[in-house]
Each structure stands twice: as structure tokens, then as C-alpha cells.
Amino acid sequence: MLSFLKVYDKLSWVIIMRNEYSKGILHGIPIALGYLSVSFGFGIMAVSLNIPIISAVLISLTNLTSAGQAAGIEIIAASGAFIEMALTQLVINIRYALMGVTLSQRLDGGFNTAKRMVLSFGITDEVFAVASSQKGRLSASYMAGLITLPIVGWTLGTFLGASAGHLLPESVTNAMGILLYGMFLAIIIPPSRENKRVLFVVLAAAGVSVAFKYLITFVSSGFAVIISALVAAVIGAVLFPVKEDAQ
Amino acid sequence: MTLFLYILIMAGVTYLIRMLPFTLFRRQIRSPFIKSLLYYLPYAVLSAMTVPAIFYSTGDMLTAVVGTVTAVLLAYFKLPLIVVAVSAALTAFLAGLI
Known part of the structure; x- marks a missing residue:
């Protein structure tokens, strides 16, 4: 992961002379590709619970989180209480609050309140892992670039999974269940080795x-x-x- | 309409969890304990989410173990995120064919 990022760093140096937004975009590509395949699985799961394609896409676009969405559609399918939905999201996603506090310690001076309010939407496990592995202060431009493609990938993958997932055999969709966890291992194992x-x-x-x-x-x-x-x-x-x- | 309310609650709660700490927290944390806690927590969260859930992620523990071993090995050699994830799914799929 880190050596991969170094190559990207060199690329961004050559192509755009360290423009912060473009650097963020480049760092977001592997995350977006991972999300594309993981959210494909979410799309399949949503449709199997009788959630319309457009709603599944809306959920991904507005939530941008794997575990919370998976639990959320289960509650929708079971016609759970609204308070159950709110509490479940709170418990599963509370880690983003901790990540937000951690990242807040690293922001540069230009990161004002409005920028914080908008860009906080894109804090995910993988975005956090990449952002916190950067040296020095984080700029708003870099964060904006970093979250752009993951949002696109997550939403697009959900659409593809929801609309075409049923065309795949069960053996394939079962195997895709491990994608998300494979990504988590790819984030925690390299630093554990060091x-x-x-x-x-x-x-x-x-x-x-x-x-x-x-x-x-x-x-x-x-x-x-x-x-x-x-x-x-x-x-x-x-x-x-x-x-x-x-x- | 009810579906829309569910989505609104999901999205609203999730956004506030992300936005409030990131926006309101301005002080530099000095406590070495809190600093250390914040440093370790993300790794701990991802680890707790992955184990043991990964072994139940494919509906068949044998294929999940094959995928997990693949992911651990490739991650150990620092391959990119997407390569690790897709290889895990691919080997789990292949193990399911046997």
C-alpha cells in the first residue's frame, strides 16, 4: 500500500507538480476500485431484500459506509423501529467520530469550518488510513481529491450490483463477500509488520x-x-x- | 415514504457522527494517553471488524479461510489494497469450485 502510494506520489510530482487536489485524486483511485467491487455486493444484497435500485443507490450516495448500510437495510427489510435504526448507525459508525478527532489534529490552517463540515462526509476507514499515513499537515484540497473517486466508486458499484448482480451465479456473489475484509487486512497488516x-x-x-x-x-x-x-x-x-x- | 425516512435517519446519524467531532474539535491533544489511544484505535477497530467476521463472509468457512490466507500473505508483502481484496475473493471463489 505505502510503496504503491510512493509511486503515485512520484507520478503526481511529474504530472501536476504536487497539486494537492490531484494528489488526493490519485490516492483515491485504489480506494475507489475497492469500493466499486465491495458496493457491488451491497447492491446485490439490497435488491435481495426487495429494496428498489434507486433507493439502494441513494443509500450508498448518502451514507458511504459498508457495515452501517448492511445493518441498515436489514432493519428496513425487517420494518424495524426508527430509533433502532438511529442507534444501530450510531454504534456501528461511532468509529468515524474517533477517526475525525484523530484527523482534526493534523489539518492545516486553511481548513476552515465550512470545509470541515463538507469534507467530513468522506471520512471512511480507507480514507482515514490513507490520509493518516501522509506526512505533515492535511490540506482541504487534498482531502477533497481523496474522497471524490471513492464516493463515485461506492455509488456506481451499488448501481451495477443492484441492477445486474442477479445475472451472476451465487458462487461468485458469495466469494465477493470477502472483498471488504480483504481490504481491511490490506490496511492493518503492513503497519503491523513494521x-x-x-x-x-x-x-x-x-x-x-x-x-x-x-x-x-x-x-x-x-x-x-x-x-x-x-x-x-x-x-x-x-x-x-x-x-x-x-x- | 417510510423507506425515505429510514434512509434520512441512516444518512443523518452517520453524517453527524462524522461531521461534529471533525468540525468542532480544534484543540491539540496533549495527553500522551489520549494521543496513543487515537493512534491505536483505527487499527483495533478494523481488526475487530475483520476477525472473526471474515471467516463467515463467503457462506462457507473453508473458502473463507483460503481467501483469508491469500489476503494475509499479499498484504504482508504490501500489495495494493485492491489487489489484496480481489485476490482474496478470487481464491475463495476457486476454492468453492473444488
């Missing part, structure tokens, strides 16, 4: 999450993820405090 403390936190989070799945089964999966992550990150922060500017 940094033993990150590896420890990653393994601890996985361990607690497994315990929730098989031992503490009365906790819903959304809460289990939040608790597992918090426990692991707190242990990491206590045992291995990060030195100044290590981020």
Missing part, C-alpha cells in the same frame, strides 16, 4: 472480538466491535505510549 506495538494491538482486538463471538454471545456484533477495539487500544496506550510526533 511496528510490533501495532501488531500487539491488532492481535488483542482480534482476540477480544473472537471472545465476544463465541463466549460472550449476548452482546450484539456492533457493540462487540466497539468494545473489542477500545479494550485493545487502551491496553496498547497503557503498555506502549506513542512518543511525540510518532504519528
Whole structure:
């Protein structure tokens, strides 16, 4: 991932002399391609729950999140309560608040309130991972570029999956269920390889999450993820405090 | 109409979660503990979301394990995001054919 970004950095240097927006666009291409295939699966899932194609596309365009949308359409299909919908989204997506706080520490001086309000829409796991791996301060132009293609890819993939997904055999759509998780592994494994403390936190989070799945089964999966992550990150922060500017 | 309300609630809650902390948080955090927590949390969230859910993601644990091993190996050698994800799905699909 990082070496891939270095190539992109060189490209953007040659082509556009480090224009921040274009650099963001280039960094967003691999995310958008990943989203195109993952949201294809979401489109298929939505249609199978009798959600109209246009609504599935509207959900992707306005939510831009995988786990939250998957849980959301289940609630719609089951005619769940509105409060259940709101609470489920809150629990599953609360990680974006933490990512937002982390990124807020890295913004440059030109990142005013209006820009923050607009560009915060595009904070996702992958956008966060790429943005936070950049050296130095983040500009609004860079963030705008970075989120543009992922939004397009996520929405377009949903449309394609919802309108043409039924043409694919079940063996293919089943296999596509792993795409999202493959992307997550591609984000967490390289830094775990470089940094033993990150590896420890990653393994601890996985361990607690497994315990929730098989031992503490009365906790819903959304809460289990939040608790597992918090426990692991707190242990990491206590045992291995990060030195100044290590981020 | 009800469907539209559901979507409005989904989108509204998700946007506020993203927008409020990112927009309102202006102070530089000094506490080493909070800084460390924020540094580790994203990795922890992604790890907890992936394990053990990835093993149930294809509807067949054997094909999921094949896909997972592929993804771990390719990610270890730092291949791009999209290559890791698509290879995981491709090997899971191929394992399903056997």
C-alpha cells in the first residue's frame, strides 16, 4: 500500500507538480476500485431484500459506509423501529467520530469550518488510513481529491450490483463477500509488520472480538466491535505510549 | 415514504457522527494517553471488524479461510489494497469450485 502510494506520489510530482487536489485524486483511485467491487455486493444484497435500485443507490450516495448500510437495510427489510435504526448507525459508525478527532489534529490552517463540515462526509476507514499515513499537515484540497473517486466508486458499484448482480451465479456473489475484509487486512497488516506495538494491538482486538463471538454471545456484533477495539487500544496506550510526533 | 425516512435517519446519524467531532474539535491533544489511544484505535477497530467476521463472509468457512490466507500473505508483502481484496475473493471463489 505505502510503496504503491510512493509511486503515485512520484507520478503526481511529474504530472501536476504536487497539486494537492490531484494528489488526493490519485490516492483515491485504489480506494475507489475497492469500493466499486465491495458496493457491488451491497447492491446485490439490497435488491435481495426487495429494496428498489434507486433507493439502494441513494443509500450508498448518502451514507458511504459498508457495515452501517448492511445493518441498515436489514432493519428496513425487517420494518424495524426508527430509533433502532438511529442507534444501530450510531454504534456501528461511532468509529468515524474517533477517526475525525484523530484527523482534526493534523489539518492545516486553511481548513476552515465550512470545509470541515463538507469534507467530513468522506471520512471512511480507507480514507482515514490513507490520509493518516501522509506526512505533515492535511490540506482541504487534498482531502477533497481523496474522497471524490471513492464516493463515485461506492455509488456506481451499488448501481451495477443492484441492477445486474442477479445475472451472476451465487458462487461468485458469495466469494465477493470477502472483498471488504480483504481490504481491511490490506490496511492493518503492513503497519503491523513494521511496528510490533501495532501488531500487539491488532492481535488483542482480534482476540477480544473472537471472545465476544463465541463466549460472550449476548452482546450484539456492533457493540462487540466497539468494545473489542477500545479494550485493545487502551491496553496498547497503557503498555506502549506513542512518543511525540510518532504519528 | 417510510423507506425515505429510514434512509434520512441512516444518512443523518452517520453524517453527524462524522461531521461534529471533525468540525468542532480544534484543540491539540496533549495527553500522551489520549494521543496513543487515537493512534491505536483505527487499527483495533478494523481488526475487530475483520476477525472473526471474515471467516463467515463467503457462506462457507473453508473458502473463507483460503481467501483469508491469500489476503494475509499479499498484504504482508504490501500489495495494493485492491489487489489484496480481489485476490482474496478470487481464491475463495476457486476454492468453492473444488
